Amino acid sequence: MSSDQYQGRCFCGAVEITASGAPFAMGYCHCKDCRAWSAGPVNAFTLWKRDEVSVTKGEDVLASFALSDASHRKYCTQCGGHVMTDHPGADFTDVYSAILPTLKFEPGVHVNYESAVVRMKDGLPKMKDFPAEMGGSGETLPE
Numbered sequence: 001m002s003s004d005q006y007q008g009r010c011f012c013g014a015v016e017i018t019a020s021g022a023p024f025a026m027g028y029c030h031c032k033d034c035r036a037w038s039a040g041p042v043n044a045f046t047l048w049k050r051d052e053v054s055v056t057k058g059e060d061v062l063a064s065f066a067l068s069d070a071s072h073r074k075y076c077t078q079c080g081g082h083v084m085t086d087h088p089g090a091d092f093t094d095v096y097s098a099i100l101p102t103l104k105f106e107p108g109v110h111v112n113y114e115s116a117v118v119r120m121k122d123g124l125p126k127m128k129d130f131p132a133e134m135g136g137s138g139e140t141l142p143e
């Protein structure tokens with residue numbers, strides 16, 4: 001087994017996941033969908049290639065909700081705890097940083113900052129929507 005493995009679990013522990021390797025991006029999303037889903041002001045994300053994340057326990061109680069086909073948000077049906085968002089069209093999975101306690105969260109960017117309800121003056125780039133290489137405008141905003 002590789003040493004670069006990170007275990008995660010839902011709030012009650014019925015669902016367990018393993019992420020292997022390293023996330024290709026980490027940061028914060030301020031969009032209204034993330035805020036509504038998380039019931040918090042911001043979502044801290046870690047992005048992995050889909051095949052780097054596996055469900056190791058409780059797949060049968062892991063449900064998925066998709067407001068649009070771009071994001072399949074996954075949660076435990078026993079505790080309601082949120083685990084991750086699959087982005088099938090883009091071939092990556094966002095495992096919420098709080099789900100992976102042993103992974104050092106090193107955010108590099110804020111996305112959808114035009115929707116921000118909390119300002120985070122941490123010196124990181126504030127993308128209006130998404131970086132150009134992810135199909136966004138690539139525009140940045142002041143903190």
Ligand SMILES: [Zn+2]
Nearest residue numbers: 010012076079
């Ligand atoms: Zn649970």
Ligand SMILES: [Zn+2]
Nearest residue numbers: 029030031034
């Ligand atoms: Zn979002």
